[in-house]
Amino acid sequence: MKLTLRVWRQKNADADGTMSTYEVDGISPDMSFLEMLDTLNEELILRGEDPVAFDHDCREGICGACSLVINGDAHGPERTTTCQLHMRSFKDGDTIDVEPWRASAFPVIKDLVVDRSAFDRIIQAGGYITAPTGAAPEAHATPVPKPDADFAFEHAECIGCGACVAACPNGAAMLFTSAKINHLNVLPQGAPERETRVLDMVERMDEEGFGGCTLAGECATACPKGIPLMSITQMNKEWLRATRRVGKR
Amino acid sequence: MARTVWDSTVGKKTVMAVSGLIMLLYLVVHMIGNLKIFFGAGEFDHYAHWLRTVGEPFMHYEWTLWLVRVVLVAAVVAHAVSAYQLSRRDIRARPSKYVHKKPRASYATRTMRWGGIILGLFIVWHILDLTTGTVHPGFRPGHPYQNVVDTFSTWYGNVIYIVAMLALGLHVRHGFWSAAQTLGVGSRRRDRALKTVADVLALLLTAGFIAVPVGVMTGVVS
Known part of the structure; x- marks a missing residue:
């Protein structure tokens, strides 16, 4: 050719x-x-x-x-x-x-290389769980319902390439951030930080200068891993829930 | 908590969703009310007068009307300020365009910003035309039926109104579904239903509102 x-x-x-x-x-x-x-x-x-x-x-x-x-x-x-x-x-x-x-x-x-470390800082803000390190825990110690495990896995597929940001007319990182939040928030292992995770990661995302979501859907179309647009809906739900809960504390 | 909401992109979208739904609810009521024009001047003017006496004797004359007006102005301001701030942010987040251009997103999505500005300007004209009568030569307070017929007897009255109502349809179509996602009530199971409700709402509102100028133009209302 x-x-x-x-x-x-x-x-x-x-x-x-x-x-x-x-x-x-x-x-x-x-x-x-x-x-x-x-x-x-x-x-x-x-x-x-x-x-x-x-x-x-x-x-x-x-x-x-x-x-x-x-x-x-x-x-x-x-x-x-x-x-x-x-x-x-x-x-x-x-x-x-x-x-x-x-x-x-x-x-x-340079040329086609961009600095994607903003994604790393979003992860640092809350894309982790608190667990003792050392030997792997007994697999059945924490039961996870099958639909939750599937949901978590669907979102965990995100490889953080940034195609969602590149495709978004607003340069928004909503799909990436929502995938990272959802895959931990649905699991029992992620429950202790459920509220702080979504609040801190969304705050960090805003601080990095990404745009907002207008639900154009370009991100989900571009995503090589098929993270669905509904991932953002779920993040919004988690964010509103966390805002109500933390407001009461 | 209010601070968290206002400072966040997700929070500001929530403000837009809630204020948008308040306006949408008002529009449905407004559209149904407008259709009384097809039953003659007596019924329409009586309905218009009733709007001022709603809630009596608990509410004083026009109290309910003013309450609604205050809520609506608050909703419009909250919606517009959030939209302006979010748009500024979105444009800053994507300063350089791609050299290779592609048509992107649906028509309704792409017209949200311009459509919103058109609707904002329309609301100003609409109030000056049919509420205060400032830009309405020969406006007669207390005779809404005649005033409406007057407005739609001019070519510009019809053009402004119909263009605005088409913009409204597109705005509601993307806006209603979008609000559901922002408020976290959308899901894969409900998506088709939400999109259908958005389409039906957009269609009914546009058709219901445009029926009035069409009625005047065709002589059904005179």
Whole structure:
């Protein structure tokens, strides 16, 4: 396959960026999108040019490191991560636009790499449980009803890639934050911090400069792990419950 | 607690949801009341007068009406201020646009902000036109039937009103469902029902309100 790429190039956080055009040839439809970018970078290095910086790690769709807005879609046209997106999703001769996640809470570090540490700080605010460390506890010591376990797991699937923020017209982190809150709040292990978790994580999310939710639904459409939009509804419910309870204390 | 609510994006959306539902409830009552115009000047003017005497003798003349007005103004102000502050925040959170543009979200979602501004301006005009009569040449206090017929005998009266009511329909369609999510009452099981109620409410309100200018234009009401 022969492709024309228009890639966002930006030297550093303070520099102005621009879309640069590159031609790549000899791309196999079986390559992943990242392997296609590797091919481009090898050529750029051979030519003595600066390779395109992009985030990647496991390349198995489970770590949440890769990003990229491809032709206006977070993680590209398929509902998966960029590393699991294959070039067979494109046609020979296509022009593909590649841009970084856009949100003021995710500043560009270089080219397609953005700083997602705002997510880490949201997790630090309440995405944990209080439990003694050491040997693993007896699995049946704390019974969890099957529907609750399923609900928790559905939300625990979030890999924190930030596609929800990238897709949201308001640069909101509601889907990420709600997934992280819900997966712990529904479980008995998460019960001691049920109120403080939702209040602190939402507060941190606001402090990081993410936008608010207008229920456009773009986040859930972009999410490679299929976190549902209703996750945000559940977070709102938990937040209102916690606000009432803490107000009474 | 009030501080927590007002300082949070989730809390401000709650303010919008509650104030929106108050206005929506009012609109349903207002729309049903308006339909009395199809039963003649006598019934409509009598209904309009009754609005001032509701609750008597417990309430004094016009007390109930003023109570409703105060609640509605509070709801409009709370809704608009929250919307303004949240919108400012949303625009700041996404300062640079994508080079590759795609049509996104539904029409109702994309028109919430502009639709809200149109409705705000409409409310001002509507009050100056049919409550105070400030922008209504030949306004006769105490004769609402005649005043309504006057307004809808002008082309601009019809255009302003019908455009605003279409904006209202779109606003209610996304707003009602959205409010349910904000208040945490939405669920996968209830989603279809909530969306249907939102569509039906939007359709009934728009159709019910637009029936009045259409009635005047077609001569059914004169």
